[in-house]
Amino acid sequence: MQFIIDCWNSVMGDPTWFYLITTIAKLALMFILLLLFVVLSVWIERRIAGWIQDRPGPNRTGIPIHLLQRFGSKEKQPLKKWLEYFGVPANSWIAKLCTWLRLDREIPLFGLIQPMADGAKLFLKQEMTPSYVRKGFFIAAPMFVLGPPLIAAAVLPFSSSVDTCYGAINMCVANLNIGVLWIFAFSGLSVYGLTLAGWASNSKFPFIGGLRATAQLISYEVAMGLSIIPLLMMFSTLNLQEIVQNQAENGWTLVPLWGEGLSLQRWVLLLPMCISFLIFVTSVFAEANRTPFDMAECETDLVGGYHTEYSSMKFASFFMGEYVAMVVGSALVITLFLGGWSIGLGADVCLADWAKAAAITGSDQAATCWQSILGCCAGWIVVLLQFVAFIVKLVAFVFFFVWVRWTLPRFRFDQVMKLSWLVFFEIAVINILLTAAILYFIQ
Amino acid sequence: MKTSTTFDMPDASGVLDYMKNNAHDSGDLVTLNVGPSHPATHGVLRLKLVIDGEVVVSCDPVIGHLHRGMEKIAENCHYNQYVAYTDRFDYLAPMSNNIAYACAVEKLMGWELPERGQAIRVISSELSRLSSYFLGLGVYAMDVGAMTVFLYCYEEKEKVHNFYEKICGARFTSSYTRIGGMTRDFPEGFDKDILDFCESASKTIDEMEALLLHNKIFIDRLVGVGVITREMALSGGMTGPNLRASGVARDLRKTNPYLGYEKYEFDVPVAQEGDCYARFQLRLEEMRQSIRILRQAVAMIPKGPIWVQLDKGILPPKKDVMQGMEELIRQFMVSTQSVNAPAGQVFFAAENPKGELGFFIDSKGGGVANRLKMRSPSFGSLSILSDLLPGHLISDIPAILGSFDFVQGECDR
Numbered sequence: 112m113q114f115i116i117d118c119w120n121s122v123m124g125d126p127t128w129f130y131l132i133t134t135i136a137k138l139a140l141m142f143i144l145l146l147l148f149v150v151l152s153v154w155i156e157r158r159i160a161g162w163i164q165d166r167p168g169p170n171r172t173g174i175p176i177h178l179l180q181r182f183g184s185k186e187k188q189p190l191k192k193w194l195e196y197f198g199v200p201a202n203s204w205i206a207k208l209c210t211w212l213r214l215d216r217e218i219p220l221f222g223l224i225q226p227m228a229d230g231a232k233l234f235l236k237q238e239m240t241p242s243y244v245r246k247g248f249f250i251a252a253p254m255f256v257l258g259p260p261l262i263a264a265a266v267l268p269f270s271s272s273v274d275t276c277y278g279a280i281n282m283c284v285a286n287l288n289i290g291v292l293w294i295f296a297f298s299g300l301s302v303y304g305l306t307l308a309g310w311a312s313n314s315k316f317p318f319i320g321g322l323r324a325t326a327q328l329i330s331y332e333v334a335m336g337l338s339i340i341p342l343l344m345m346f347s348t349l350n351l352q353e354i355v356q357n358q359a360e361n362g363w364t365l366v367p368l369w370g371e372g373l374s375l376q377r378w379v380l381l382l383p384m385c386i387s388f389l390i391f392v393t394s395v396f397a398e399a400n401r402t403p404f405d406m407a408e409c410e411t412d413l414v415g416g417y418h419t420e421y422s423s424m425k426f427a428s429f430f431m432g433e434y435v436a437m438v439v440g441s442a443l444v445i446t447l448f449l450g451g452w453s454i455g456l457g458a459d460v461c462l463a464d465w466a467k468a469a470a471i472t473g474s475d476q477a478a479t480c481w482q483s484i485l486g487c488c489a490g491w492i493v494v495l496l497q498f499v500a501f502i503v504k505l506v507a508f509v510f511f512f513v514w515v516r517w518t519l520p521r522f523r524f525d526q527v528m529k530l531s532w533l534v535f536f537e538i539a540v541i542n543i544l545l546t547a548a549i550l551y552f553i554q
Numbered sequence: 555m556k557t558s559t560t561f562d563m564p565d566a567s568g569v570l571d572y573m574k575n576n577a578h579d580s581g582d583l584v585t586l587n588v589g590p591s592h593p594a595t596h597g598v599l600r601l602k603l604v605i606d607g608e609v610v611v612s613c614d615p616v617i618g619h620l621h622r623g624m625e626k627i628a629e630n631c632h633y634n635q636y637v638a639y640t641d642r643f644d645y646l647a648p649m650s651n652n653i654a655y656a657c658a659v660e661k662l663m664g665w666e667l668p669e670r671g672q673a674i675r676v677i678s679s680e681l682s683r684l685s686s687y688f689l690g691l692g693v694y695a696m697d698v699g700a701m702t703v704f705l706y707c708y709e710e711k712e713k714v715h716n717f718y719e720k721i722c723g724a725r726f727t728s729s730y731t732r733i734g735g736m737t738r739d740f741p742e743g744f745d746k747d748i749l750d751f752c753e754s755a756s757k758t759i760d761e762m763e764a765l766l767l768h769n770k771i772f773i774d775r776l777v778g779v780g781v782i783t784r785e786m787a788l789s790g791g792m793t794g795p796n797l798r799a800s801g802v803a804r805d806l807r808k809t810n811p812y813l814g815y816e817k818y819e820f821d822v823p824v825a826q827e828g829d830c831y832a833r834f835q836l837r838l839e840e841m842r843q844s845i846r847i848l849r850q851a852v853a854m855i856p857k858g859p860i861w862v863q864l865d866k867g868i869l870p871p872k873k874d875v876m877q878g879m880e881e882l883i884r885q886f887m888v889s890t891q892s893v894n895a896p897a898g899q900v901f902f903a904a905e906n907p908k909g910e911l912g913f914f915i916d917s918k919g920g921g922v923a924n925r926l927k928m929r930s931p932s933f934g935s936l937s938i939l940s941d942l943l944p945g946h947l948i949s950d951i952p953a954i955l956g957s958f959d960f961v962q963g964e965c966d967r
Binding site: 163319402405520526 | 584586587592593594608695698699700701702705706709765766769771772774775947948949950951952
């Protein structure tokens with residue numbers, strides 16, 4: 112035992128190993144989190160769509176209990192046995208409630224199994240590759256769609272940093288000083304996926320879809336990039352962790368209600384920030400290829416757009432890529448404009464101070480048992496709270512995404528392009544000048 | 555394990571020239587084949603488009619994929635048997651077709667329904683108009699990307715189908731009318747059902763108006779798109795709401811009233827613009843008028859018989875059949891040979907949800923038509939596609955097709 116602890120201490124004491132191990136742990140966490148969130152957002156989408164459209168949505172899919180028999184259980188009616196075990200009579204209201212909840216047939220999870228069932232279905236589908244496609248690109252295209260948003264997510268901070276006895280852990284996979292640029296660089300890459308899919312399919316509907324996707328994504332990349340320049344000017348950094356830290360201390364970009372956020376300059380800057388927010392959110396919609404901007408795959412005129420010829424897991428990759436882009440886009444919006452992991456109202460600073468104080472008290476010789484335990488955990492508790500805040504905001508924004516999708520009709524392609532080049536581009540440029548003027552004249 | 559299968563399709567897309575993307579990149583025109591199985595074509599319409607980028611250069615609509623020889627079938631079965639086939643014309647408003655057909659044959663016979671029978675037919679045809687418009691508008695909204703409205707509309711349509719089920723046993727293929735009457739009378743308490751439906755339907759119409767009609771994206775997409783001028787509409791033989799949206803106030807319920815439509819107060823909305831937006835707006839307004847007619851009809855419906863009161867041609871009451879020789883013979887004759895129509899020719903058109911559904915019947919006497927010719931409104935709507943579509947974008951096609959609210963079953967017969 113002692114030997115293991117010594118080993119652990121010597122490995123973690125080495126800054127290189129410490130960095131490597133923590134990074135891999137964060138990477139795994141982020142990857143699993145993102146993919147789980149994609150699955151969850153599919154479920155959220157379908158349930159909310161059902162809610163909006165006066166129908167239940169997938170609410171029944173559970174884990175069937177007869178699966179237990181597959182794994183060796185001899186019990187035919189487990190519910191009956193469990194009720195007998197607890198001494199509940201078979202005709203009592205508890206038993207009736209359990210039957211009503213279909214507990215005799217399955218373990219219901221509010222339909223949460225549905226996305227997994229969908230995934231399994233897509234995985235087991237026969238994969239058809241038409242004979243006339245350009246094979247290499249046809250296979251590569253889905254990877255280009257799914258990969259880049261996952262890579263781009265690496266710089267998103269999901270919590271503040273925590274001090275351990277081996278050193279500080281920064282709660283984002285890669286704390287780059289060019290975080291924003293990283294995201295733009297990689298999310299821009301997914302254009303290749305759509306273009307290649309459209310071109311490699313060697314069929315007309317996908318081809319038009321691919322062309323539309325290319326034009327649309329490139330146009331909105333411009334608007335998106337220009338729209339956040341005012342924000343970067345305000346924070347004077349490209350490091351996303353620092354931007355969020357700044358917001359936690361001095362008020363979120365759109366809610367400057369504490370710290371330095373109460374200054375006149377920040378309140379005047381609200382105007383350009385709101386403009387940026389509108390342009391940025393719209394561009395995220397366009398980048399994620401979702402209604403009202405799903406030009407590239409609008410099923411009523413292009414059948415399926417660029418993924419018409421795809422089936423099985425290749426299609427699922429496009430599908431997931433869209434959702435990953437949506438989740439990453441939402442995370443980016445809340446990171447830049449709504450304080451990321453910050454709990455808000457100055458609570459982060461208080462919590463950080465509390466954690467520091469608790470750590471100092473806990474390391475004291477006179478500390479009680481509880482105080483020392485709290486001293487160890489305080490930092491982690493704060494990080495966890497902030498993580499929960501991040502997830503809550505993310506879910507709220509994903510809800511917004513879904514809400515818009517099931518409410519608005521679709522744009523026409525030329526209108527989308529006009530909106531980007533004739534409206535957003537100009538406004539974004541003016542917005543930059545406006546912000547510069549505000550920063551210069553109002554101190 | 556081999557996970558991927560490559561399919562050679564010798565008779566399909568692989569070899570067909572128009573399916574291949576072999577346009578030269580120096581700006582050749584591309585032939586795009588939309589349909590016959592395509593989400594926007596509502597059935598099996600095929601459009602052979604020539605496109606220049608996103609712009610349609612020419613359009614060649616190919617119809618007939620759903621041709622079932624309906625007119626020929628009419629020559630081989632007697633008038634009452636053919637009612638069941640009329641369900642399949644405009645399968646979104648089967649009741650209207652039944653009524654139009656029955657009215658045409660009754661015109662040939664020179665019969666007039668009693669008051670209650672007429673009122674029942676008016677209520678049924680207005681209900682089916684509402685159900686067809688609800689579906690048409692919902693699908694139209696879905697074509698321009700607003701999925702949710704479709705489901706709201708479908709809920710209302712289901713209510714109409716529930717009512718169908720109560721009055722004739724079938725939800726969809728109603729076959730409600732017979733020559734000279736209806737299979738059965740309305741059930742007790744139908745007025746409450748209909749008034750409830752009117753209530754919820756007007757709410758849904760208001761909702762649709764709020765969700766779509768004042769929606770910026772929706773307006774931008776549809777205003778000025780697919781403009782059909784008055785002349786184009788008339789020369790193409792368009793009828794119904796599509797014609798009225800182009801500025802022609804022609805509604806058969808007003809111009810040549812049948813089934814006692816002159817007794818009800820309603821307006822014929824007319825729009826002058828002739829674009830997709832006008833057609834949407836006009837349909838919403840017509841639904842309101844239909845609800846108005848329904849409310850009046852329910853209030854005014856008299857008591858009495860629903861069948862033509864004659865000794866021949868209609869089924870006798872079942873009670874009498876069990877006891878009387880004469881009635882038994884009559885039941886046998888009506889079931890096997892239907893009515894004994896006089897020789898002659900007759901044309902009757904009814905204002906159906908899709909437009910004017912006309913039946914031309916040439917009779918040489920007896921229970922079977924010598925020739926039945928149908929004038930289908932969807933055919934008129936689709937015939938101007940090749941003039942209308944050039945110059946529009948590909949994205950406009952679903953909007954334009956949706957705004958026509960056509961049904962292939964009726965166009966192809």
